[in-house]
Amino acid sequence: xxxxxxxxxxxxxxxxxxxxxxxxxxxxxxxxxxxxxxxxxxxxxxxxxxxxxxxxxxxxxxxxxxxxxxxxxxxxxxxxxxxxxxxxxxxxxxxxxxxxxxxxxxxxxxxxxxxxxxxxxxxxxxxxxxxxxxxxxxxxxxxxxxxxxxxxxxxxxxxxxxxxxxxxxxxxxxxxxxxxxxxxxxxxxxxxxxxxxxxxxxxxxxxxxxxxxxxxxxxxxxxxxxxxxxxxxxxxxxxxxxxxxx
Numbered sequence: 001x002x003x004x005x006x007x008x009x010x011x012x013x014x015x016x017x018x019x020x021x022x023x024x025x026x027x028x029x030x031x032x033x034x035x036x037x038x039x040x041x042x043x044x045x046x047x048x049x050x051x052x053x054x055x056x057x058x059x060x061x062x063x064x065x066x067x068x069x070x071x072x073x074x075x076x077x078x079x080x081x082x083x084x085x086x087x088x089x090x091x092x093x094x095x096x097x098x099x100x101x102x103x104x105x106x107x108x109x110x111x112x113x114x115x116x117x118x119x120x121x122x123x124x125x126x127x128x129x130x131x132x133x134x135x136x137x138x139x140x141x142x143x144x145x146x147x148x149x150x151x152x153x154x155x156x157x158x159x160x161x162x163x164x165x166x167x168x169x170x171x172x173x174x175x176x177x178x179x180x181x182x183x184x185x186x187x188x189x190x191x192x193x194x195x196x197x198x199x200x201x202x203x204x205x206x207x208x209x210x211x212x213x214x215x216x217x218x219x220x221x222x223x224x225x226x227x228x229x230x231x232x233x234x235x236x237x238x239x240x241x242x243x244x245x246x
Contacts, residue, residue, distance in 0.1 A: 007036060009035075009036040010026070010033065010036040010037070013028055013029075013032045013033050013035075013036050014026045014027060014028040014033060015027040015028050015215075016028075016218070018222050020222065020225050020226050020229050021202065021229040022201070022202070022205075022206070022207045022208065022229075023198050023201065023202065023207075023208040023209075023210065023225050023229065024208070024209045024210070025192070025195075025198065025210050025212075025218065025221060025222055025225065026209070026210065026211045026212075027211075027212060027213075027215060027218040028211065028213065029213055030078060030081070030190035030191065030211040030213065031074075031077050031078065031081055033190075033211050034078075034081035034082060034085060034190060034211070035081060035084075037085055037188070037209065038085070039085055039086070039087055039186075040085050040086065040087075040184075040186045040187065040188040040209065041087065041090055041183070041184025041185050041186045041187065042090055042091060042092055042093075042179075042182040042183065042184035042186075042187050042188070043082055043085075043086070043092040043093070043094070043187070043188045043189070043190070044092070044093045044175065044178050044179060044182060044187055044188075044189055044197050045093075045094060045095070045188070045189045045190055045191050045197070046094075046095040046168055046170060046189075046191055046193065046197075047071070047074065047075055047078060047094065047095075047096075047190075047191045048070070048071045048074060048191070049071060049095075049096055049097035049100050049103075049168075071100075072102060072106075075103065075106055076106060078190060078191075079106065079107070079109075079110050081190075082188075082190065083110055085188065086142050087142075088142060088143040089142070089143035089144050089145050089146070090141075090142050090143065090145055090182075090184060091114075091139065091140065091141055091142075091145040091181070091182040091183060091184070092111065092139075092140045092141075092142065092182060093117070093137050093138070093139050093140070093178050093181065093182055094107065094137060094138045094140065095135060095136070095137045095168075095170070096135075096136050096137065096138060097135065097136065098132070098134065098135070098136050103138065104116075104138055107138050107140055110140075110142075111140035111141060111142055112140065112141045112142075113138050113139070113140050114139050114140065114141050115138075115139040115154050116136055116137070116138060116139070116154065117136065117137040117138075117139055117154050117156060117178075117181075118134050118135075118136060118154060118155050118156065119134055119135045119136075119137065119156050119158060119170075119174060120133060120134050120155060120156065120157045120158075121133050121134065121135075121158070121159065121160045122157075122159040122160060123159075123160055137178070139154075139181065139182075145183065146183070148181075148183075152177070152180075152181055156174060156177055158171050158173050158174045158177070159171065159173075168193065169193065169194055169196060170196050171196070172196055172199050172200050172203070175196050175197050175199075175200040176200045176203065176204065178200075179197075179200055179201065179204055179206060180204075184206075185206055185207055186206070186207040186208075186209070187201050187206050187207065187208050187209070188209045188210075189208070189209070189210045189211070190211045191211070191212070192210035192211055192212040192217070192218070192221050193212060193217050193221070194217050194220045194221055194224065195210060195212075195217075195220065195221025195222070195224045195225050196224075197210065198210045198221060198224070198225040198228070199224050199225055199228040202225060202228035202229045202231075203228060203231075208225070210225075
């Protein structure tokens with residue numbers, strides 16, 4: 001892994017920048033970092049839901065900025081920073097909690113919300129009357145993206161991570177499906193967490209830009225994405241050399 005600085009503005013805003021293959025990983029506040037970035041094809045991200053998550057048995061840590069008032073302000077400011085980075089006719093995906101209806105109300109100010117993706121997990125959460133087994137993601141369009149050859153279902157049945165590092169860690173298989181849905185080559189995740197979106201990007205040969213504010217998770221993301229990049233290089237078929245016609 002090598003540390004690089006892409007621009008003076010980015011250098012001034014970031015605490016650390018690490019480049020791993022086609023992944024650019026940035027430690028810092030995404031609200032300060034995003035104005036220094038160039039255009040991207042898609043955003044796939046999992047911001048704080050605003051639910052004051054307290055992980056049971058304290059196996060993982062609480063999420064920074066997950067209070068209701070904090071999260072609403074964060075989402076608004078993040079969307080204001082995201083929009084200048086997006087090209088027309090692109091698709092994007094934002095994870096959220098079922099109870100936080102304000103997230104859709106906010107997103108429709110910026111996008112056409114085309115669908116609600118439901119992630120059906122293989123385990124139940126905690127509850128007295130009903131026990132949650134799903135999470136939502138808003139699938140959004142800016143303009144009119146190309147129509148896919150085969151439409152996807154809006155119910156994604158994917159097992160959750162058995163031993164998560166991050167309290168809201170998503171399975172790589174789930175994010176892989178999200179990336180295939182949104183399309184595009186360059187992917188931005190301004191709330192990178194432990195780096196699952198970056199791992200999925202490496203597996204699919206996509207370019208990735210990830211931003212994380214907490215150094216603990218940034219370091220974990222760097223290790224996971226470096227490992228995924230090495231695996232991708234290991235199994236990549238060698239390029240065929242074209243014989244000269246002269």
